[in-house]
Each structure stands twice: as C-alpha cells, then as structure tokens.
Amino acid sequence: MNMATVEIDGIVKRFGTVEALRGVSLSVSRGELFGLIGPDGAGKSTLLRVLATLLPADGGKARVEGMDVEKEYRQIRPRVGYMPARFSLYPDLTVEENLQLFATVFHATVEENYALVREIYEHLLPFKKRRAAALSGGMKQKLALCCALIHAPSVLFLDEPTTGVDPVSREEFWRVLGALKRRGITILVSTPYMDEARLCDRVALVRAGRFLDTGTPTEIVERHGRMIWAARGHDMPALLADLRAHPFVESCFAFGDWHHATPSPGASLARLREAMEALGHREVEIRETPPCIEDCFIRFASCQA
Amino acid sequence: MKRPPSPAARLFRAFTLKEFRHIFRDKRTLLVLLGMPVVQIVLFGFAITTEAREARVVLLSPSPGAAERRVTDRLLSSDYFELSAVASSPSAVERALRRGEADVALVFEPAFDERLARDGKARVQLVVDATNPGLAAQFSGHASAIIAAAAVELAGGAPPPLAAETRLLHNPGMKAAYNFVPGVAGFILMLVCAMMTSVSIVREKENGTMDMLLVSPARPWMIIAAKLVPYFTLSCVNLATILLLSVGVLGVPVAGSPGGVVAVSLLFILVSLSIGIFVSTVARDQVVAMLVSGMVLMMPVVLLSGLIFPVENMPPLLEWLSRLIPARWYIAAMKKIMIEGAPLHLVTGEILALAATGAALLLLGLKKFNDRVT
Numbered sequence: 001m002n003m004a005t006v007e008i009d010g011i012v013k014r015f016g017t018v019e020a021l022r023g024v025s026l027s028v029s030r031g032e033l034f035g036l037i038g039p040d041g042a043g044k045s046t047l048l049r050v051l052a053t054l055l056p057a058d059g060g061k062a063r064v065e066g067m068d069v070e071k072e073y074r075q076i077r078p079r080v081g082y083m084p085a086r087f088s089l090y091p092d093l094t095v096e097e098n099l100q101l102f103a104t105v106f107h108a109t110v111e112e113n114y115a116l117v118r119e120i121y122e123h124l125l126p127f128k129k130r131r132a133a134a135l136s137g138g139m140k141q142k143l144a145l146c147c148a149l150i151h152a153p154s155v156l157f158l159d160e161p162t163t164g165v166d167p168v169s170r171e172e173f174w175r176v177l178g179a180l181k182r183r184g185i186t187i188l189v190s191t192p193y194m195d196e197a198r199l200c201d202r203v204a205l206v207r208a209g210r211f212l213d214t215g216t217p218t219e220i221v222e223r224h225g226r227m228i229w230a231a232r233g234h235d236m237p238a239l240l241a242d243l244r245a246h247p248f249v250e251s252c253f254a255f256g257d258w259h260h261a262t263p264s265p266g267a268s269l270a271r272l273r274e275a276m277e278a279l280g281h282r283e284v285e286i287r288e289t290p291p292c293i294e295d296c297f298i299r300f301a302s303c304q305a
Numbered sequence: 306m307k308r309p310p311s312p313a314a315r316l317f318r319a320f321t322l323k324e325f326r327h328i329f330r331d332k333r334t335l336l337v338l339l340g341m342p343v344v345q346i347v348l349f350g351f352a353i354t355t356e357a358r359e360a361r362v363v364l365l366s367p368s369p370g371a372a373e374r375r376v377t378d379r380l381l382s383s384d385y386f387e388l389s390a391v392a393s394s395p396s397a398v399e400r401a402l403r404r405g406e407a408d409v410a411l412v413f414e415p416a417f418d419e420r421l422a423r424d425g426k427a428r429v430q431l432v433v434d435a436t437n438p439g440l441a442a443q444f445s446g447h448a449s450a451i452i453a454a455a456a457v458e459l460a461g462g463a464p465p466p467l468a469a470e471t472r473l474l475h476n477p478g479m480k481a482a483y484n485f486v487p488g489v490a491g492f493i494l495m496l497v498c499a500m501m502t503s504v505s506i507v508r509e510k511e512n513g514t515m516d517m518l519l520v521s522p523a524r525p526w527m528i529i530a531a532k533l534v535p536y537f538t539l540s541c542v543n544l545a546t547i548l549l550l551s552v553g554v555l556g557v558p559v560a561g562s563p564g565g566v567v568a569v570s571l572l573f574i575l576v577s578l579s580i581g582i583f584v585s586t587v588a589r590d591q592v593v594a595m596l597v598s599g600m601v602l603m604m605p606v607v608l609l610s611g612l613i614f615p616v617e618n619m620p621p622l623l624e625w626l627s628r629l630i631p632a633r634w635y636i637a638a639m640k641k642i643m644i645e646g647a648p649l650h651l652v653t654g655e656i657l658a659l660a661a662t663g664a665a666l667l668l669l670g671l672k673k674f675n676d677r678v679t
Contacts, residue, residue, distance in 0.1 A: 049516075052520050053520060054519060054520055074522070077520055077521060077522050078521075078522050082517070084513050084516055084517070086513050088513030088516060088517050089514065089517070090323070090327070090514055092327055092330045092331065093327075097323075101319055101323055102517070102521075104315060105316065105319070105517075105518060105521040105523050106521055106522060107312040107315075107522060131330075147517075
C-alpha cells in the first residue's frame with residue numbers, strides 16, 4: 001500500500017484568541033499535486049508552516065514522510081522544500097548566489113541537482129548576475145522555486161506561488177509543477193485562485209480554518225450537483241440585485257463577465273429571462289452551465305454561514 | 306592529500322561569505338560604520354573640547370600701582386588668561402560678567418599698593434562665572450595658583466611655610482582626549498557590534514529569509530556565529546582606527562601594554578556581539594531593534610559609562626545602575642591600562658565583570674533563539 005506522504009489529523013493552531021486552524025485533517029499520497037484553495041486568511045499559510053516544521057501546532061497530529069512534525073522535525077527538514085508566500089530570498093544577493101547559498105544550506109550542490117531545476121533556471125540564466133531585488137515578480141517566484149528545489153526534496157510546500165504573477169507566468173509555473181509531479185515529488189500548493197483548482201489532482205476548499213470539502217476537482221463539482229444559470233445584461237449591478245430578489249434564484253454571485261445564479265427547485269429559465277426583461281433589463285442572456293470550483297466554494301461557504 | 310571540507314565547514318563558510326556580501330553591498334552603511342570612528346575622534350578631539358580655553362578677564366583697578374601691575378602682568382602673561390576689558394566701577398564688572406563678555410573678574414581693593422606697603426597686606430578678589438562649573442573650577446584654580454605665586458614674589462621671595470605642590474599624573478597636560486578616547490572606543494564598538502548585529506538578525510526575520518534558514522538543516526548557532534564573524538572583523542578595523550588616530554593625531558600615548566589594550570577590547574567586542582544577539586531575540590522588527598539598541602543600550606552607555614559624566618560623581622543609585630553596563634567596565638579598564646599604564650592583573654575585576662555579562666547574555670540569547678517560530 002502506498003503510504004501517505006503528508007498526513008494531517010485534526011491540526012489546531014491558535015494565534016491568541018484567533019483560531020487559524022480549527023482541526024483540519026487530510027492525507028496526501030506520494031506524487032500527488034494537492035491544492036489548498038481558499039481566500040486570504042483561510043489558514044492555508046498556517047497549515048503549510050506547520051507542515052514545514054516552522055510553526056508548532058496547538059493540537060492534532062501531522063506526519064510528513066511518515067515522520068512527526070513535532071518530534072522529528074529535524075529529520076523532516078532535509079526532505080522538504082518550502083516556499084513562503086512572501087518573497088523570502090536575499091534581495092542583495094544575485095540570482096546565482098541565492099541558488100548556491102540555498103544548495104549549501106541543505107548540504108547539496110547546484111551541480112548535483114541541476115537537472116531538477118534546469119527547466120525553470122534556464123529562464124533565469126540571462127539574469128544570473130542580477131540581484132534578486134531587481135527581478136520581476138514572475139522571475140522572483142521562479143527563483144524561489146529553484147531555491148526550494150535545489151536540495152532535491154521529496155515534498156514541496158508552496159504557499160501561494162502564483163499570487164501577483166502575470167497569467168503567462170502562472171501558466172508556465174503550473175506546467176513546471178506538473179513536470180515536478182511526474183518526477184515523483186509530492187506537492188502541496190496553496191492558492192487563492194479558484195481557477196487553478198482544475199490543475200490539481202485533488203483540492204481542499206479552505207475557509208476560516210476549516211476544510212469545506214476535499215476531493216478531485218471533478219468530484220467536488222459533481223457533489224455540488226446542480227447546474228448554474230449564467231446571466232448577463234446591459235446593467236450588471238442592477239441585474240445582480242434583481243436576480244437575487246427573484247424567487248427563482250436561491251443565490252447569485254458576480255463571476256467575471258457573468259452572474260452565476262443557483263436556481264431554486266422548479267424554476268424556469270425562460271420565465272426568469274422574461275421577468276428580468278420586464279424589469280427593464282436589455283440584452284438579457286441566461287444560459288445553463290455546469291458549476292465550477294468557485295461556484296462550489298461559494299455554495300459551501302454560504303451553507304456554512 | 307587534501308580532505309574535502311565537512312558539510313558544516315562548507316556551510317559556515319557559505320554563511321560567512323553571505324554576511325560579508327550583505328555588508329559590502331550596502332555601501333552607505335559600510336561608509337558610516339567605518340567613517341564613524343574617524344568622525345567621532347576628530348569631533349571629540351578638535352571640536353567638542355572640555356579643556357579650559359583662554360579665560361577673558363575684566364580688570365577693576367581703582368588705584369593702579371606697581372605691585373598691582375605685577376600681579377596683573379603675571380596673570381595675563383599665562384596661557385590661560387587674556388585681558389578683555391578694564392572696568393571703571395564694580396557695576397561695570399558685574400555688567401561684563403552678566404553679558405558674558407568676561408569669564409573672570411580681577412578686582413583690586415582701593416589703594417592696593419598703599420595698603421600693601423603700609424600693612425604688608427592687601428586684598429584682591431577673583432570673581433568667576435560658574436555657569437560652566439568645570440571651566441570655572443579650572444579658571445579659579447589657575448588664577449589662585451598664579452596669584453599665590455605673585456604674593457610670594459611681592460613678599461620678597463620668602464616661600465610660605467606650607468605649600469602644596471601639585472603634580473598631574475598620567476595626563477599632565479590635562480588633555481580631554483585622555484578621557485574620551487576610551488569612551489569613544491566603548492561607544493563605537495558597542496554601536497557596531499550590538500546595533501548592527503541585532504539589526505542584521507532581525508532583518509532576516511522581517512524579510513522571511515530566517516524562515517528559509519530555519520526550515521533547513523542548518524543549526525541556529527551556526528547562523529548566528531556566521532553573523533558575528535563580519536561584525537567582529539569590522540569592529541577590529543574600527544578599534545585599530547581609533548587607537549591609531551588617538552595615538553597618531555591626538556597624541557594620546559598607550560601607557561600600558563598594547564597587548565592588554567587589544568585583549569580587553571576584543572573581550573568587549575565579544576560582549577557587545579552577545580548583546581546584539583540578545584536584542585535580536587527580543588525585537589520583532591528592525592525599528593524595534595534600532596530603538597532597543599539605540600535608546601536602551603546606547604543612552605546608558607553615553608550617560609552612565611563615564612563617557613561624559615564621571616562615574617565617581619554619580620548618586621549611589623545611578624552608580625549602582627552603571628555597574629550593569631558593560632561599557633562602564635570596558636572604559637574603566639581602558640583608562641587604567643591605556644592611560645595609567647596599569648598591568649593587566651589590576652583590571653581583573655573589570656575583565657571578570659565583562660566576561661560574566663557576555664557569557665550570561667550569550668547563553669540567554671542562544672536559548673531564546675529558537676529554531677521554531679513560536
């Protein structure tokens with residue numbers, strides 16, 4: 001049987017009176033790309049810091065590679081690569097010096113593990129003499145990933161690696177994560193971007209220190225089980241208010257160019273459109289779409305609240 | 306055959322190199338750190354001087370005569386006094402003193418010469434502006450000595466039956482530099498070691514780089530030790546600057562053993578470094594580290610260590626407080642060895658006090674410096 005690489009059982013973490021983690025449990029298998037999806041302040045970073053052995057938990061158990069994060073944290077550290085949400089390399093050292101330093105810190109050399117970072121580091125080669133402070137956001141994240149990888153860890157904890165990074169770099173970053181996963185590295189990545197959930201093998205929806213749901217993106221969407229009505233019109237804010245007020249609509253949220261409404265049982269799409277047009281909305285367009293992760297998240301969150 | 310360095314040795318070298326890079330790439334801070342001893346020595350040596358300058362004398366002489374003239378000439382021919390005005394009345398003397406046009410008034414009684422010839426006795430009054438007590442004491446001391454000498458001369462050269470002969474030991478010129486060189490050394494070493502070390506450790510906490518180091522197999526003591534090497538080096542450069550400048554430019558000799566001076570200074574540097582580590586474990590960000598080392602550490606060093614106010618003159622409570630300040634012991638030891646030429650065994654007390662403080666702070670700092678964020 002494949003032993004879980006990361007096992008979390010009822011982890012609790014408090015900061016003063018604030019409960020950042022209220023007993024979360026999870027199991028991640030070897031070579032899995034697992035996403036922690038949730039808004040800022042949900043507790044994603046705290047969980048990753050507990051797993052990276054930086055922060056002792058107040059309750060519960062967690063094991064990384066079969067070792068307890070509390071008792072065996074020293075044995076865990078060489079096996080783990082951690083990338084904090086904030087850029088945490090030395091701004092006054094060059095790209096090359098940062099990479100060298102973090103290799104040495106983990107008793108490794110850049111040469112022996114270069115294959116692991118080559119694909120990412122090649123983008124940085126033209127700037128290797130540049131100080132890290134002078135890199136662009138995307139480049140900084142790539143360098144940080146290289147530094148977290150250079151000691152060939154078997155588990156990666158990446159805290160919001162794509163936050164504040166342009167869409168092209170984001171896509172590239174996820175492609176790299178896919179490649180690392182194929183090398184057998186277990187990756188636990190947090191992100192506030194719901195659309196990134198579909199790039200993970202499994203995800204946990206995190207909110208207010210709890211997991212709302214855990215599963216593959218498809219499972220989560222299926223569990224949600226109800227089609228969404230996507231609507232748009234000439235006056236989006238007014239349309240949102242009118243949709244929310246209509247008895248056919250259980251809940252409605254702005255979702256990019258569309259409003260996503262969860263219809264109540266027995267509602268009719270055609271009659272909702274007529275009702276909206278009767279209220280003076282022009283160019284009204286309503287269509288049925290399968291729910292996506294964000295719909296699920298909002299639904300779960302509103303059910304909890 | 307050369308053995309490859311152990312992983313720990315490699316790591317220590319990498320960390321130390323990184324620290325040197327941090328320092329050398331921050332050119333402005335480096336300039337301040339290396340330039341400060343020069344500026345301070347020059348400032349204290351030439352601008353801020355507590356030595357008596359020439360006192361301006363206002364003279365009141367109601368009935369000038371030969372004897373009076375001899376006293377006046379003697380006073381004004383010395384290096385310490387110069388005539389600024391001759392007053393016509395006691396009120397004019399008072400005005401000159403109040404306006405700050407004179408520091409000292411020399412007031413002869415009416416018919417000075419006549420009384421001296423008739424009674425063999427006459428009176429002269431010395432009025433000193435004591436706004437600056439240190440200066441006033443020096444002026445009145447010099448003036449009294451000169452007048453006493455003039456009196457002996459007027460009396461026909463017969464020396465008085467009892468006269469104390471003063472000899473100024475260790476610092477015959479009464480140069481302020483003798484006093485402030487150990488003080489400046491203490492101040493600067495403390496600043497570079499304590500403040501810069503604490504700020505540099507706290508900066509890593511603030512930047513999140515400390516997290517990166519903590520999740521690594523690197524042990525905390527090694528991270529710390531590597532931080533100390535560059536600041537230790539920098540402090541040694543500063544110490545050399547201070548000693549060379551004070552000997553070469555200010556002419557303060559090293560009376561005792563140079564080895565002793567260096568040994569005590571190195572000990573003090575180590576103590577200051579452990580203060581820096583300790584502060585870094587208490588402070589959450591760089592501003593707090595600066596404030597703690599600036600206000601909580603530097604102010605007492607300046608005020609209580611004897612750099613400005615002599616420890617001997619302090620009220621008992623403050624004197625007792627000053628015992629807690631390592632710089633006080635360092636400055637005292639430096640004065641003894643460097644200025645008084647005392648052998649090393651006479652400063653055992655100071656050395657023990659320094660070593661004890663350093664060891665205690667280092668232990669406390671390392672204990673608090675955890676490899677887990679709590």
